[in-house]
Amino acid sequence: MTDKIYRKPIPIPTPESDFFWAKVSQHELWIQRCVDCLKPFFYPRMVCPHCLSDKIEWFEVSGRGSLYSYMINHRPAPGFEEDSPYAIAIVQLEEGPRMMSNIVGIENTPENLILDMPLRVVFEDITPAITIPKWRPDETIKYG
Amino acid sequence: MESLRYKAAIVGASETTELGIIPDKTPFQLHVDASVNAIKDCGIDKQEIDGIATTMNPASLAHYLGITPKWIDNTQVGGTSFLIHVRHAAAAIASGLCETVLVSMAESGRSRVGDTSLSTFSEPTLEGMKDSSFPGQFESIYGVYGPTTQFGLGVLRYMKETGTSHEQLASVAVAQRKWSNKVPRAMYRDLITVDDVLESRIICYPFHLLECCLVTDGGGALIITKSDRATNYAKNPVYILGTGESVETPIVSQMYDMTSSTAFKISSKKAFEEADVSHSDIDHLMIYDAFAHLPIYGLEDLGFVSRGEAGAFIEQGNTSPGGDLPMNTNGGGLSYTHTGMYGMFAIQESVRQVRGEAAHQVPDVKLSFCQGVGGMFMAAGSLIFTNSSPH
Numbered sequence: 001m002t003d004k005i006y007r008k009p010i011p012i013p014t015p016e017s018d019f020f021w022a023k024v025s026q027h028e029l030w031i032q033r034c035v036d037c038l039k040p041f042f043y044p045r046m047v048c049p050h051c052l053s054d055k056i057e058w059f060e061v062s063g064r065g066s067l068y069s070y071m072i073n074h075r076p077a078p079g080f081e082e083d084s085p086y087a088i089a090i091v092q093l094e095e096g097p098r099m100m101s102n103i104v105g106i107e108n109t110p111e112n113l114i115l116d117m118p119l120r121v122v123f124e125d126i127t128p129a130i131t132i133p134k135w136r137p138d139e140t141i142k143y144g
Numbered sequence: 145m146e147s148l149r150y151k152a153a154i155v156g157a158s159e160t161t162e163l164g165i166i167p168d169k170t171p172f173q174l175h176v177d178a179s180v181n182a183i184k185d186c187g188i189d190k191q192e193i194d195g196i197a198t199t200m201n202p203a204s205l206a207h208y209l210g211i212t213p214k215w216i217d218n219t220q221v222g223g224t225s226f227l228i229h230v231r232h233a234a235a236a237i238a239s240g241l242c243e244t245v246l247v248s249m250a251e252s253g254r255s256r257v258g259d260t261s262l263s264t265f266s267e268p269t270l271e272g273m274k275d276s277s278f279p280g281q282f283e284s285i286y287g288v289y290g291p292t293t294q295f296g297l298g299v300l301r302y303m304k305e306t307g308t309s310h311e312q313l314a315s316v317a318v319a320q321r322k323w324s325n326k327v328p329r330a331m332y333r334d335l336i337t338v339d340d341v342l343e344s345r346i347i348c349y350p351f352h353l354l355e356c357c358l359v360t361d362g363g364g365a366l367i368i369t370k371s372d373r374a375t376n377y378a379k380n381p382v383y384i385l386g387t388g389e390s391v392e393t394p395i396v397s398q399m400y401d402m403t404s405s406t407a408f409k410i411s412s413k414k415a416f417e418e419a420d421v422s423h424s425d426i427d428h429l430m431i432y433d434a435f436a437h438l439p440i441y442g443l444e445d446l447g448f449v450s451r452g453e454a455g456a457f458i459e460q461g462n463t464s465p466g467g468d469l470p471m472n473t474n475g476g477g478l479s480y481t482h483t484g485m486y487g488m489f490a491i492q493e494s495v496r497q498v499r500g501e502a503a504h505q506v507p508d509v510k511l512s513f514c515q516g517v518g519g520m521f522m523a524a525g526s527l528i529f530t531n532s533s534p535h
Binding site: 008009010011012013014017021042043068069070071072073074075076077078079080083085086088089090098099100101102110115132 | 276278283284285286287288289292293294296297298299300301304345346347348350351395397398
Protein backbone atom coordinates (compact mmCIF):
# COMPACT_ATOMS: atom_id res chain seq x y z
CA MET A 1 0.00 0.00 0.00
CA THR A 2 1.26 3.46 -0.84
CA ASP A 3 0.52 6.81 0.75
CA LYS A 4 -1.05 8.02 -2.46
CA ILE A 5 -4.72 8.92 -2.25
CA TYR A 6 -6.82 6.18 -3.84
CA ARG A 7 -9.09 7.98 -6.31
CA LYS A 8 -10.81 4.96 -7.82
CA PRO A 9 -14.24 3.72 -6.73
CA ILE A 10 -14.26 1.70 -3.53
CA PRO A 11 -16.68 -1.18 -3.01
CA ILE A 12 -19.21 -0.71 -0.25
CA PRO A 13 -20.06 -4.14 1.21
CA THR A 14 -23.67 -5.07 1.93
CA PRO A 15 -25.02 -7.78 4.27
CA GLU A 16 -24.83 -10.24 1.36
CA SER A 17 -21.26 -9.37 0.38
CA ASP A 18 -19.65 -8.58 3.76
CA PHE A 19 -18.09 -12.04 3.99
CA PHE A 20 -16.69 -11.84 0.45
CA TRP A 21 -14.91 -8.54 1.11
CA ALA A 22 -13.74 -9.63 4.58
CA LYS A 23 -12.09 -12.71 3.07
CA VAL A 24 -10.59 -10.71 0.21
CA SER A 25 -9.01 -8.37 2.76
CA GLN A 26 -7.35 -11.50 4.21
CA HIS A 27 -6.13 -12.31 0.67
CA GLU A 28 -8.53 -15.19 0.19
CA LEU A 29 -11.14 -15.52 -2.56
CA TRP A 30 -14.38 -17.14 -1.40
CA ILE A 31 -17.65 -17.52 -3.29
CA GLN A 32 -20.95 -19.20 -2.48
CA ARG A 33 -22.54 -22.49 -3.37
CA CYS A 34 -25.88 -24.08 -2.69
CA VAL A 35 -25.93 -26.85 -0.10
CA ASP A 36 -28.99 -28.41 -1.74
CA CYS A 37 -28.14 -28.36 -5.46
CA LEU A 38 -24.36 -27.97 -4.96
CA LYS A 39 -24.00 -25.35 -7.70
CA PRO A 40 -21.51 -22.51 -7.10
CA PHE A 41 -22.48 -18.94 -7.95
CA PHE A 42 -21.28 -15.34 -7.95
CA TYR A 43 -22.24 -12.50 -7.09
CA PRO A 44 -23.23 -13.11 -3.42
CA ARG A 45 -26.90 -13.79 -2.82
CA MET A 46 -29.07 -14.87 0.12
CA VAL A 47 -30.73 -17.61 -1.93
CA CYS A 48 -29.49 -19.96 -4.64
CA PRO A 49 -30.24 -18.58 -8.14
CA HIS A 50 -30.61 -22.14 -9.42
CA CYS A 51 -33.09 -23.65 -6.91
CA LEU A 52 -33.93 -20.77 -4.51
CA SER A 53 -32.70 -22.77 -1.51
CA ASP A 54 -31.59 -20.56 1.37
CA LYS A 55 -29.03 -23.14 2.45
CA ILE A 56 -25.99 -21.29 1.17
CA GLU A 57 -22.37 -21.87 2.14
CA TRP A 58 -19.15 -20.03 1.39
CA PHE A 59 -16.10 -21.89 0.10
CA GLU A 60 -12.60 -20.81 -0.88
CA VAL A 61 -11.89 -21.11 -4.58
CA SER A 62 -8.58 -22.26 -6.03
CA GLY A 63 -7.63 -18.82 -7.29
CA ARG A 64 -7.06 -20.33 -10.72
CA GLY A 65 -8.95 -19.04 -13.71
CA SER A 66 -8.64 -18.07 -17.34
CA LEU A 67 -9.22 -15.01 -19.51
CA TYR A 68 -12.77 -15.36 -20.85
CA SER A 69 -13.06 -11.98 -22.59
CA TYR A 70 -12.03 -8.35 -22.22
CA MET A 71 -11.98 -4.84 -23.61
CA ILE A 72 -9.10 -2.35 -23.43
CA ASN A 73 -10.38 1.05 -22.36
CA HIS A 74 -8.75 4.14 -23.89
CA ARG A 75 -11.13 6.63 -22.19
CA PRO A 76 -10.24 6.12 -18.53
CA ALA A 77 -12.80 6.30 -15.77
CA PRO A 78 -12.09 8.96 -13.10
CA GLY A 79 -9.14 7.77 -11.03
CA PHE A 80 -7.85 5.41 -13.75
CA GLU A 81 -6.02 8.03 -15.84
CA GLU A 82 -2.54 6.68 -15.06
CA ASP A 83 -3.56 3.14 -16.00
CA SER A 84 -4.92 4.00 -19.46
CA PRO A 85 -5.22 2.06 -21.65
CA TYR A 86 -6.28 -0.71 -19.30
CA ALA A 87 -8.16 -3.95 -19.73
CA ILE A 88 -11.55 -4.59 -18.19
CA ALA A 89 -11.55 -8.36 -18.13
CA ILE A 90 -13.95 -11.21 -17.57
CA VAL A 91 -12.27 -14.01 -15.65
CA GLN A 92 -13.56 -17.56 -15.91
CA LEU A 93 -13.08 -19.16 -12.50
CA GLU A 94 -12.00 -22.79 -12.49
CA GLU A 95 -15.08 -23.44 -10.33
CA GLY A 96 -17.52 -22.15 -12.97
CA PRO A 97 -18.71 -18.62 -12.21
CA ARG A 98 -17.20 -15.58 -13.95
CA MET A 99 -16.22 -12.23 -12.48
CA MET A 100 -15.02 -8.90 -13.79
CA SER A 101 -11.48 -7.82 -12.90
CA ASN A 102 -8.29 -6.15 -14.11
CA ILE A 103 -5.21 -7.98 -15.39
CA VAL A 104 -1.93 -7.03 -13.69
CA GLY A 105 1.69 -8.04 -14.20
CA ILE A 106 1.54 -7.71 -17.98
CA GLU A 107 1.11 -4.79 -20.33
CA ASN A 108 -2.56 -4.72 -21.34
CA THR A 109 -2.31 -5.07 -25.13
CA PRO A 110 -4.28 -7.26 -27.57
CA GLU A 111 -1.03 -9.09 -28.32
CA ASN A 112 -0.41 -9.94 -24.66
CA LEU A 113 -3.95 -10.73 -23.65
CA ILE A 114 -4.81 -14.04 -25.28
CA LEU A 115 -8.24 -15.50 -24.59
CA ASP A 116 -8.22 -18.56 -22.33
CA MET A 117 -4.74 -17.76 -20.99
CA PRO A 118 -4.40 -19.12 -17.44
CA LEU A 119 -4.66 -16.58 -14.64
CA ARG A 120 -4.04 -16.54 -10.90
CA VAL A 121 -5.77 -14.28 -8.42
CA VAL A 122 -3.76 -11.56 -6.65
CA PHE A 123 -4.90 -9.14 -3.99
CA GLU A 124 -4.44 -5.38 -4.10
CA ASP A 125 -4.78 -3.64 -0.73
CA ILE A 126 -6.29 -0.22 -1.42
CA THR A 127 -7.25 0.91 2.09
CA PRO A 128 -6.59 -0.63 5.51
CA ALA A 129 -10.06 -2.17 5.30
CA ILE A 130 -10.57 -2.85 1.61
CA THR A 131 -8.71 -5.13 -0.78
CA ILE A 132 -9.62 -5.79 -4.40
CA PRO A 133 -9.06 -9.11 -6.18
CA LYS A 134 -7.20 -8.85 -9.47
CA TRP A 135 -5.65 -11.46 -11.75
CA ARG A 136 -2.20 -11.99 -13.29
CA PRO A 137 -0.96 -14.40 -15.94
CA ASP A 138 -0.18 -17.82 -14.45
CA GLU A 139 3.40 -18.37 -15.60
CA THR A 140 3.47 -21.89 -14.20
CA ILE A 141 1.26 -23.02 -17.09
CA LYS A 142 2.53 -22.77 -20.67
CA TYR A 143 -0.02 -21.18 -22.97
CA GLY A 144 -0.20 -19.63 -26.43
CA MET B 145 -53.93 -15.05 -22.54
CA GLU B 146 -55.31 -14.18 -25.90
CA SER B 147 -52.81 -13.09 -28.55
CA LEU B 148 -52.23 -9.41 -29.21
CA ARG B 149 -52.13 -10.11 -32.95
CA TYR B 150 -54.04 -7.36 -34.79
CA LYS B 151 -55.55 -5.96 -31.59
CA ALA B 152 -54.00 -2.50 -31.98
CA ALA B 153 -52.29 -0.30 -34.53
CA ILE B 154 -49.96 2.67 -34.63
CA VAL B 155 -51.90 5.50 -36.26
CA GLY B 156 -49.64 8.42 -35.41
CA ALA B 157 -45.85 8.51 -35.35
CA SER B 158 -43.34 11.32 -35.35
CA GLU B 159 -39.93 12.33 -34.15
CA THR B 160 -39.07 15.73 -32.74
CA THR B 161 -39.10 18.60 -35.26
CA GLU B 162 -35.33 18.90 -34.92
CA LEU B 163 -32.92 16.03 -34.39
CA GLY B 164 -29.23 15.78 -33.58
CA ILE B 165 -28.03 18.89 -31.80
CA ILE B 166 -30.83 20.84 -30.10
CA PRO B 167 -29.16 23.23 -27.64
CA ASP B 168 -32.30 25.19 -26.73
CA LYS B 169 -34.78 22.54 -25.57
CA THR B 170 -35.10 20.51 -22.39
CA PRO B 171 -36.00 16.82 -22.58
CA PHE B 172 -39.49 17.76 -21.36
CA GLN B 173 -39.89 20.25 -24.22
CA LEU B 174 -38.73 17.59 -26.66
CA HIS B 175 -41.35 15.19 -25.25
CA VAL B 176 -44.01 17.80 -25.86
CA ASP B 177 -42.74 18.56 -29.37
CA ALA B 178 -42.70 14.88 -30.34
CA SER B 179 -46.12 14.22 -28.78
CA VAL B 180 -47.75 17.16 -30.55
CA ASN B 181 -46.14 16.06 -33.83
CA ALA B 182 -47.50 12.51 -33.43
CA ILE B 183 -50.98 13.86 -32.63
CA LYS B 184 -50.84 16.07 -35.75
CA ASP B 185 -49.50 13.15 -37.81
CA CYS B 186 -52.79 11.29 -37.42
CA GLY B 187 -55.05 14.29 -36.85
CA ILE B 188 -56.54 12.79 -33.70
CA ASP B 189 -58.44 14.90 -31.15
CA LYS B 190 -56.24 14.77 -28.07
CA GLN B 191 -59.33 14.12 -25.93
CA GLU B 192 -59.41 10.66 -27.50
CA ILE B 193 -56.08 9.83 -25.84
CA ASP B 194 -56.88 7.97 -22.63
CA GLY B 195 -53.54 6.27 -21.98
CA ILE B 196 -49.94 7.47 -21.61
CA ALA B 197 -46.74 5.40 -21.59
CA THR B 198 -43.38 7.07 -21.14
CA THR B 199 -40.14 6.82 -19.17
CA MET B 200 -40.61 10.33 -17.75
CA ASN B 201 -43.25 11.02 -15.12
CA PRO B 202 -46.53 10.34 -16.99
CA ALA B 203 -48.32 12.88 -14.81
CA SER B 204 -45.97 15.66 -15.92
CA LEU B 205 -46.57 14.94 -19.58
CA ALA B 206 -50.32 14.34 -19.18
CA HIS B 207 -50.89 17.60 -17.34
CA TYR B 208 -48.70 19.67 -19.68
CA LEU B 209 -50.73 18.39 -22.66
CA GLY B 210 -54.10 18.58 -20.88
CA ILE B 211 -54.70 14.85 -21.11
CA THR B 212 -56.50 12.93 -18.34
CA PRO B 213 -55.58 9.26 -18.89
CA LYS B 214 -57.27 6.21 -17.42
CA TRP B 215 -54.17 4.03 -18.01
CA ILE B 216 -50.44 4.70 -17.59
CA ASP B 217 -47.20 2.77 -17.97
CA ASN B 218 -43.86 4.01 -16.65
CA THR B 219 -41.70 0.98 -17.48
CA GLN B 220 -38.05 2.10 -17.52
CA VAL B 221 -35.59 -0.60 -18.53
CA GLY B 222 -33.38 1.52 -20.78
CA GLY B 223 -33.59 2.11 -24.51
CA THR B 224 -36.00 -0.70 -25.29
CA SER B 225 -38.61 0.67 -22.87
CA PHE B 226 -40.65 2.17 -25.72
CA LEU B 227 -40.99 -1.14 -27.55
CA ILE B 228 -42.26 -2.58 -24.30
CA HIS B 229 -44.62 0.40 -23.89
CA VAL B 230 -46.10 -0.44 -27.31
CA ARG B 231 -46.59 -4.05 -26.21
CA HIS B 232 -48.17 -3.02 -22.91
CA ALA B 233 -50.35 -0.48 -24.70
CA ALA B 234 -51.60 -3.15 -27.12
CA ALA B 235 -52.40 -5.40 -24.16
CA ALA B 236 -54.21 -2.60 -22.34
CA ILE B 237 -56.21 -1.74 -25.45
CA ALA B 238 -57.01 -5.42 -26.13
CA SER B 239 -58.33 -5.87 -22.60
CA GLY B 240 -60.37 -2.68 -22.62
CA LEU B 241 -58.36 -0.72 -20.04
CA CYS B 242 -58.11 2.15 -22.51
CA GLU B 243 -58.58 2.82 -26.22
CA THR B 244 -55.87 5.19 -27.41
CA VAL B 245 -52.35 5.51 -26.01
CA LEU B 246 -49.64 8.13 -26.41
CA VAL B 247 -46.08 6.72 -26.11
CA SER B 248 -43.47 9.46 -25.71
CA MET B 249 -39.69 9.54 -25.50
CA ALA B 250 -37.11 12.36 -25.51
CA GLU B 251 -33.60 13.10 -24.33
CA SER B 252 -31.06 15.87 -24.37
CA GLY B 253 -28.29 13.32 -24.55
CA ARG B 254 -25.76 15.57 -26.25
CA SER B 255 -26.58 19.15 -25.22
CA ARG B 256 -27.68 18.08 -21.74
CA VAL B 257 -30.16 20.90 -21.38
CA GLY B 258 -32.18 21.22 -18.18
CA ASP B 259 -33.01 18.20 -16.09
CA THR B 260 -30.49 15.67 -17.36
CA SER B 261 -31.83 13.03 -15.00
CA LEU B 262 -34.20 12.28 -17.89
CA SER B 263 -31.17 11.23 -19.95
CA THR B 264 -29.30 7.97 -19.67
CA PHE B 265 -26.02 9.17 -21.12
CA SER B 266 -24.74 10.45 -17.78
CA GLU B 267 -21.06 9.68 -17.56
CA PRO B 268 -20.79 8.28 -14.06
CA THR B 269 -19.00 10.44 -11.53
CA LEU B 270 -16.58 9.08 -8.98
CA GLU B 271 -19.18 9.67 -6.28
CA GLY B 272 -21.87 8.08 -8.40
CA MET B 273 -19.86 4.91 -8.79
CA LYS B 274 -19.17 4.58 -5.07
CA ASP B 275 -22.29 2.63 -4.45
CA SER B 276 -23.26 -0.58 -2.75
CA SER B 277 -25.19 -1.99 -5.71
CA PHE B 278 -23.84 -5.19 -7.22
CA PRO B 279 -22.55 -3.37 -10.34
CA GLY B 280 -21.00 -0.82 -7.98
CA GLN B 281 -19.24 -3.44 -5.88
CA PHE B 282 -18.17 -5.84 -8.60
CA GLU B 283 -17.72 -3.74 -11.78
CA SER B 284 -17.19 -0.02 -11.11
CA ILE B 285 -14.06 -0.76 -9.06
CA TYR B 286 -12.37 -2.11 -12.19
CA GLY B 287 -12.67 1.10 -14.19
CA VAL B 288 -15.85 0.70 -16.15
CA TYR B 289 -17.03 4.02 -17.50
CA GLY B 290 -20.41 3.84 -19.13
CA PRO B 291 -21.69 1.65 -21.97
CA THR B 292 -18.54 1.87 -24.13
CA THR B 293 -16.62 -0.04 -21.45
CA GLN B 294 -19.31 -2.63 -20.72
CA PHE B 295 -21.61 -3.37 -23.64
CA GLY B 296 -18.99 -5.12 -25.76
CA LEU B 297 -17.31 -7.14 -23.04
CA GLY B 298 -18.34 -10.44 -24.60
CA VAL B 299 -17.34 -9.56 -28.15
CA LEU B 300 -13.77 -10.91 -28.19
CA ARG B 301 -15.17 -14.17 -26.78
CA TYR B 302 -17.85 -14.20 -29.49
CA MET B 303 -15.23 -13.53 -32.18
CA LYS B 304 -13.00 -16.34 -30.94
CA GLU B 305 -15.82 -18.87 -30.72
CA THR B 306 -17.31 -18.02 -34.13
CA GLY B 307 -14.28 -16.91 -36.14
CA THR B 308 -15.84 -13.51 -36.73
CA SER B 309 -13.25 -10.96 -37.85
CA HIS B 310 -12.57 -7.34 -36.93
CA GLU B 311 -13.33 -6.50 -40.57
CA GLN B 312 -16.76 -8.10 -40.25
CA LEU B 313 -17.48 -6.14 -37.07
CA ALA B 314 -16.45 -2.98 -38.94
CA SER B 315 -18.70 -3.90 -41.89
CA VAL B 316 -21.76 -3.27 -39.69
CA ALA B 317 -20.91 0.44 -39.64
CA VAL B 318 -20.13 0.40 -43.38
CA ALA B 319 -23.47 -1.23 -44.29
CA GLN B 320 -25.49 1.18 -42.21
CA ARG B 321 -23.78 4.22 -43.71
CA LYS B 322 -25.00 2.99 -47.12
CA TRP B 323 -28.51 3.49 -45.75
CA SER B 324 -27.99 6.81 -44.00
CA ASN B 325 -26.30 8.12 -47.14
CA LYS B 326 -29.82 8.92 -48.43
CA VAL B 327 -31.37 10.00 -45.13
CA PRO B 328 -31.30 13.80 -44.82
CA ARG B 329 -31.98 13.77 -41.05
CA ALA B 330 -29.11 11.35 -40.33
CA MET B 331 -26.17 12.91 -38.49
CA TYR B 332 -23.58 10.99 -40.55
CA ARG B 333 -24.23 10.37 -44.25
CA ASP B 334 -20.84 10.08 -45.99
CA LEU B 335 -20.02 6.59 -47.24
CA ILE B 336 -17.21 4.84 -45.34
CA THR B 337 -15.03 1.78 -45.89
CA VAL B 338 -13.92 -1.01 -43.58
CA ASP B 339 -10.48 0.64 -43.54
CA ASP B 340 -12.04 3.94 -42.46
CA VAL B 341 -13.64 2.16 -39.52
CA LEU B 342 -10.52 0.25 -38.51
CA GLU B 343 -8.38 3.39 -38.83
CA SER B 344 -10.71 5.46 -36.66
CA ARG B 345 -9.63 6.08 -33.08
CA ILE B 346 -9.87 3.15 -30.67
CA ILE B 347 -12.42 3.96 -27.97
CA CYS B 348 -12.43 0.68 -26.15
CA TYR B 349 -10.70 -2.21 -27.94
CA PRO B 350 -11.97 -3.90 -30.05
CA PHE B 351 -14.31 -0.96 -30.71
CA HIS B 352 -13.24 1.97 -32.86
CA LEU B 353 -15.00 5.32 -32.89
CA LEU B 354 -17.10 4.41 -35.95
CA GLU B 355 -18.31 1.23 -34.25
CA CYS B 356 -19.81 3.25 -31.38
CA CYS B 357 -23.12 5.09 -31.49
CA LEU B 358 -23.62 8.82 -31.76
CA VAL B 359 -24.62 11.00 -28.85
CA THR B 360 -27.50 13.26 -29.87
CA ASP B 361 -30.63 15.15 -28.81
CA GLY B 362 -34.16 14.30 -29.86
CA GLY B 363 -37.23 12.23 -29.25
CA GLY B 364 -40.26 10.58 -30.74
CA ALA B 365 -43.87 9.72 -30.00
CA LEU B 366 -46.54 7.28 -31.13
CA ILE B 367 -50.33 7.17 -31.06
CA ILE B 368 -51.72 3.64 -30.72
CA THR B 369 -55.40 2.73 -30.91
CA LYS B 370 -57.78 -0.21 -31.37
CA SER B 371 -57.42 -1.93 -34.71
CA ASP B 372 -61.10 -1.62 -35.56
CA ARG B 373 -60.92 2.17 -35.43
CA ALA B 374 -57.40 2.50 -36.85
CA THR B 375 -58.55 3.45 -40.34
CA ASN B 376 -60.23 6.64 -39.09
CA TYR B 377 -57.06 8.73 -39.23
CA ALA B 378 -54.88 10.54 -41.74
CA LYS B 379 -52.31 7.81 -42.41
CA ASN B 380 -52.66 4.10 -43.14
CA PRO B 381 -52.51 2.05 -39.95
CA VAL B 382 -49.41 0.13 -38.95
CA TYR B 383 -50.85 -2.95 -37.27
CA ILE B 384 -49.11 -4.55 -34.33
CA LEU B 385 -48.82 -8.21 -35.27
CA GLY B 386 -46.40 -9.64 -32.73
CA THR B 387 -44.81 -8.52 -29.47
CA GLY B 388 -42.27 -9.77 -26.94
CA GLU B 389 -40.24 -8.62 -23.96
CA SER B 390 -37.74 -9.98 -21.46
CA VAL B 391 -34.97 -9.03 -19.05
CA GLU B 392 -31.70 -10.74 -18.19
CA THR B 393 -29.29 -8.94 -15.83
CA PRO B 394 -28.23 -5.40 -14.94
CA ILE B 395 -24.66 -6.71 -14.43
CA VAL B 396 -23.16 -7.32 -17.85
CA SER B 397 -20.32 -9.47 -16.49
CA GLN B 398 -22.92 -11.88 -15.10
CA MET B 399 -24.82 -12.58 -18.34
CA TYR B 400 -25.74 -16.24 -18.72
CA ASP B 401 -23.75 -16.34 -21.98
CA MET B 402 -21.72 -13.29 -22.96
CA THR B 403 -21.81 -14.25 -26.65
CA SER B 404 -25.59 -14.18 -26.89
CA SER B 405 -28.55 -12.28 -25.43
CA THR B 406 -30.96 -14.53 -23.56
CA ALA B 407 -33.48 -11.68 -23.46
CA PHE B 408 -33.28 -11.23 -27.27
CA LYS B 409 -34.07 -14.91 -27.74
CA ILE B 410 -37.07 -14.98 -25.39
CA SER B 411 -38.51 -11.69 -26.61
CA SER B 412 -38.16 -12.34 -30.35
CA LYS B 413 -39.45 -15.92 -30.15
CA LYS B 414 -42.59 -14.66 -28.43
CA ALA B 415 -43.09 -11.99 -31.11
CA PHE B 416 -42.71 -14.47 -33.98
CA GLU B 417 -45.16 -16.90 -32.35
CA GLU B 418 -47.72 -14.19 -31.72
CA ALA B 419 -47.45 -12.78 -35.23
CA ASP B 420 -47.62 -16.29 -36.73
CA VAL B 421 -45.02 -15.38 -39.35
CA SER B 422 -41.63 -16.87 -40.16
CA HIS B 423 -38.24 -15.22 -40.62
CA SER B 424 -38.46 -15.42 -44.40
CA ASP B 425 -41.67 -13.34 -44.29
CA ILE B 426 -39.83 -10.34 -42.79
CA ASP B 427 -39.15 -7.61 -45.37
CA HIS B 428 -37.41 -5.12 -43.12
CA LEU B 429 -35.49 -5.35 -39.86
CA MET B 430 -34.39 -2.92 -37.18
CA ILE B 431 -31.92 -4.09 -34.53
CA TYR B 432 -30.99 -1.50 -31.91
CA ASP B 433 -27.32 -0.74 -32.56
CA ALA B 434 -25.67 1.14 -29.73
CA PHE B 435 -22.46 -0.62 -30.82
CA ALA B 436 -21.52 -2.58 -33.94
CA HIS B 437 -21.86 -6.01 -32.37
CA LEU B 438 -25.54 -5.62 -31.53
CA PRO B 439 -26.85 -6.33 -35.06
CA ILE B 440 -24.54 -9.36 -35.12
CA TYR B 441 -25.85 -10.73 -31.83
CA GLY B 442 -29.37 -9.78 -32.90
CA LEU B 443 -29.36 -11.52 -36.28
CA GLU B 444 -28.34 -14.74 -34.54
CA ASP B 445 -30.43 -14.49 -31.38
CA LEU B 446 -33.53 -13.56 -33.39
CA GLY B 447 -32.87 -16.58 -35.60
CA PHE B 448 -32.35 -14.85 -38.96
CA VAL B 449 -28.98 -16.60 -39.37
CA SER B 450 -27.24 -19.46 -37.59
CA ARG B 451 -24.65 -19.09 -34.86
CA GLY B 452 -21.47 -17.47 -36.17
CA GLU B 453 -22.90 -16.45 -39.54
CA ALA B 454 -23.98 -12.88 -38.85
CA GLY B 455 -20.64 -11.15 -39.49
CA ALA B 456 -20.24 -12.69 -42.93
CA PHE B 457 -23.95 -12.10 -43.67
CA ILE B 458 -23.55 -8.37 -43.10
CA GLU B 459 -20.11 -8.20 -44.78
CA GLN B 460 -21.55 -9.80 -47.92
CA GLY B 461 -24.17 -7.05 -48.22
CA ASN B 462 -27.31 -8.96 -47.27
CA THR B 463 -28.45 -6.17 -44.94
CA SER B 464 -27.29 -3.31 -47.20
CA PRO B 465 -29.41 -1.49 -49.81
CA GLY B 466 -30.43 -4.08 -52.39
CA GLY B 467 -29.83 -6.98 -49.99
CA ASP B 468 -32.34 -9.65 -49.03
CA LEU B 469 -32.77 -8.43 -45.45
CA PRO B 470 -32.60 -4.63 -45.29
CA MET B 471 -31.55 -3.72 -41.74
CA ASN B 472 -31.23 -0.45 -39.82
CA THR B 473 -32.35 1.51 -42.85
CA ASN B 474 -32.18 4.91 -41.16
CA GLY B 475 -28.46 4.33 -40.51
CA GLY B 476 -29.13 3.23 -36.94
CA GLY B 477 -27.56 4.48 -33.76
CA LEU B 478 -24.20 4.40 -35.53
CA SER B 479 -25.16 6.95 -38.21
CA TYR B 480 -28.73 8.29 -37.80
CA THR B 481 -29.12 9.35 -34.19
CA HIS B 482 -28.68 8.01 -30.66
CA THR B 483 -29.90 10.10 -27.76
CA GLY B 484 -29.22 7.39 -25.16
CA MET B 485 -32.47 5.43 -25.41
CA TYR B 486 -32.59 4.70 -29.13
CA GLY B 487 -35.53 2.24 -29.22
CA MET B 488 -38.10 4.88 -30.14
CA PHE B 489 -36.10 5.77 -33.26
CA ALA B 490 -36.00 2.12 -34.33
CA ILE B 491 -39.81 1.98 -34.01
CA GLN B 492 -40.17 5.23 -35.97
CA GLU B 493 -38.12 3.81 -38.87
CA SER B 494 -40.15 0.58 -38.87
CA VAL B 495 -43.34 2.63 -39.04
CA ARG B 496 -41.99 4.79 -41.88
CA GLN B 497 -40.90 1.74 -43.87
CA VAL B 498 -44.25 -0.02 -43.39
CA ARG B 499 -46.07 3.17 -44.41
CA GLY B 500 -43.80 3.57 -47.43
CA GLU B 501 -42.63 7.03 -46.37
CA ALA B 502 -39.01 6.40 -45.30
CA ALA B 503 -36.19 8.60 -46.56
CA HIS B 504 -34.35 5.54 -47.87
CA GLN B 505 -37.38 3.41 -48.62
CA VAL B 506 -37.20 -0.36 -49.11
CA PRO B 507 -39.64 -1.39 -51.90
CA ASP B 508 -42.86 -3.14 -50.84
CA VAL B 509 -42.35 -3.55 -47.10
CA LYS B 510 -45.27 -5.53 -45.69
CA LEU B 511 -43.66 -6.87 -42.51
CA SER B 512 -41.11 -5.10 -40.34
CA PHE B 513 -39.39 -6.59 -37.29
CA CYS B 514 -38.09 -4.17 -34.66
CA GLN B 515 -35.72 -5.37 -31.90
CA GLY B 516 -34.75 -3.24 -28.94
CA VAL B 517 -32.17 -3.61 -26.19
CA GLY B 518 -32.17 -1.90 -22.79
CA GLY B 519 -29.15 -1.29 -20.60
CA MET B 520 -26.21 -3.52 -21.49
CA PHE B 521 -28.16 -6.61 -22.61
CA MET B 522 -30.31 -5.99 -19.53
CA ALA B 523 -33.66 -5.93 -21.32
CA ALA B 524 -35.21 -6.66 -24.69
CA GLY B 525 -38.38 -5.77 -26.56
CA SER B 526 -39.59 -7.04 -29.93
CA LEU B 527 -42.34 -5.78 -32.24
CA ILE B 528 -43.60 -7.01 -35.61
CA PHE B 529 -45.58 -4.55 -37.74
CA THR B 530 -47.60 -4.90 -40.92
CA ASN B 531 -49.64 -2.71 -43.25
CA SER B 532 -51.86 -5.63 -44.28
CA SER B 533 -55.40 -5.27 -42.94
CA PRO B 534 -56.81 -7.95 -40.63
CA HIS B 535 -59.06 -10.37 -42.49
